[in-house]
Amino acid sequence: LDDAAFLMRLKKDLGEMFGDIDLLSKRQYFPLSMKINETLISERVILIGDAAHQVHPLAGQGLNLGLRDVIEFDALLSS
Structure with a gap:
């Protein structure tokens, strides 16, 4: 997923649990x-x-x- 799609999916999955979410740096995975x-x-x-x-x-x-x-x-x- 590109960053925009990832952020949209994250917000959808978490709802309002953590308030407003934004990407502040490059995503990484392990x-x-x-x-x-x-x-x-x-x-x-x-x-x-x-x-x-x-x-x-x-x-x-x-x-x-x-x-x-x-x-x-x-x-x-x-x-």
């Missing part, structure tokens, strides 16, 4: 990505949470993935 280590378990070491996978902070998944890792690890220990 692609969201995720990287997972190839080896998560080695002898007496297991990687969980941020040590196991890198997620862009804006994706908002860091804590969720870390907690899921702990739950899965607990299930493995219990079996």
Whole structure:
């Protein structure tokens, strides 16, 4: 989208929530990505949470993935 179309869409989506909105600088974006280590378990070491996978902070998944890792690890220990 060009700047005018982007601004119109933003105002439409947000309504009056933030008052009058205007573009003050060039728009930028940062692609969201995720990287997972190839080896998560080695002898007496297991990687969980941020040590196991890198997620862009804006994706908002860091804590969720870390907690899921702990739950899965607990299930493995219990079996």
